[in-house]
Amino acid sequence: MSVLLQLLNGLTTGAIYILLASGLTIVFGLQRIVNAAHGVFYMLGAYLAIDLGKRLGFPLTLLVVFAACAVIGLVFERIAIRPLIRWKRDPTHVLVLTLGSAIIASELTKMVWGPVPRLAEIPASLSGSLHVAGVTYPAYWLFVMLFTTVLMAAIGVVFHTTTLGALVRSIALNREMSEALGTNAPAVSSNVFALGTGVAGLAGALAAPILLVTPTMCFDLLMVLFVIVILGGLGSLRGVVVSGVLVGVVNAFGVAYLTGTTGTIFVFAVMIVALIVRPHGLFGQEGVD
């Protein structure tokens, strides 16, 4: 197995990680909560993509998955999370609530879609393969990387150049002050939460032809995502991009050359070493960036 192939593998799974971790880290930056149900939207996106893909075609499926996951995320935030924040409950309550919601969602998924793992078909237009420096590589995987790159760049531009971005960053930096300047922080936070769950749905739809779609996939990546978010520096979008790539690549090489089964052991080793050197993560600082 060539080194280049492993690198591309790592970058592809890294892209999925980045899409998922971006929502988690921004929500943490804004609301100081850990949403353990984030993976549910990834799972939902994957199942919806399998069901809708053939009927709607790939682009429209992505759009519908994003919209559906964003709307469900918005409702979930309003009825389940926001009251806990308003009542100033300990963040642990939110963690347990979201974890419990994920367990319920996992069971419901088993009832609706069955326990047998599934895989989506790669869209016909992207089913070919490309030859990169002597390596044959599926075009779809490259598409996933490209999609993630463009989406993250777009979110980064919005964050750093628009007024909406300035509002979001002001809440993350100093919520009380931002509210005292007229920012409706709960509303902005809800919308950002919905954006995050929508993007998690996209990650699921994109991953559906690559990774196995199961009723427990909402938990599969959770630990790795926490590593990426912490390694990147809580609240840092730039951080999850860098640490997502790092973790994806370390994982791929770990699987290929060392353990043959799971590279997660190396992912955690990297995290521990990195946090000893940089306790606040790679890009750890106040607020979101």
Place this chain on the structure above:
Amino acid sequence: MLRLEGVTAGYGDVTVLRDVTLDVRQSEAVALLGRNGMGKTTTIKTIMGLTSVRGGRVLFGERDITRLRPFEIARLGIGYAPEGRQLFGPLTVVENLRIPFVNKQPDGSRWPSQLARVFDLFPVLAERRAQTAGSLSGGEQQMLAIGRAMVGGDRYLVLDEPTEGLAPTLVTSIIDSLKRLKAEGLAVLLVEQNVRSALAIADRAYLLEKGRVELTASANELKNDRALLERCLGVGRA
């Protein structure tokens, strides 16, 4: 008119203000005097909806704003510059100013004139417009904090120690700027440790002691009544 009526308020289980009544009329400047820990900042935070009010009410005009969320209070046109400035350090000067603006006016047509108003009062901010707030000097940061309050507060400014930690020449310049704002018709409620600076702007003053209004007097009374001034200076210097 902005008015506190018998307000008892604090944070969590701690009560800081007890039965505080005070008002700030349109186009008037009022100073809150008193030692540290006597409730000056809590009074201001209570107006902005940032404390828990246990008794009494806060009125803005005829409207009871006691239970409004901070963002709703800010959108009524009350501009707030807190103790320690609390700028958004990684955001630029213009972004800091833009936040209260977009929250109040979704249509952007008045933005250039608002920005011009701030830059007219504090020309140095125009030079630094693209710099991050965190990279400004202390004096410039204070100007930005006041400018940010001006953008949101087209009727009332609530300022918590706007000259704190500044060199004397900067204090004079900030005080002059506040006088100009008052002359434009804004009402100003000001917490100030330095009684002389406060009396240079204020029409009236309230002296807070242990969370209660201990004394209220006009600026002229304070300036002419040596004993009264000594009392305020004494607590002001402590």
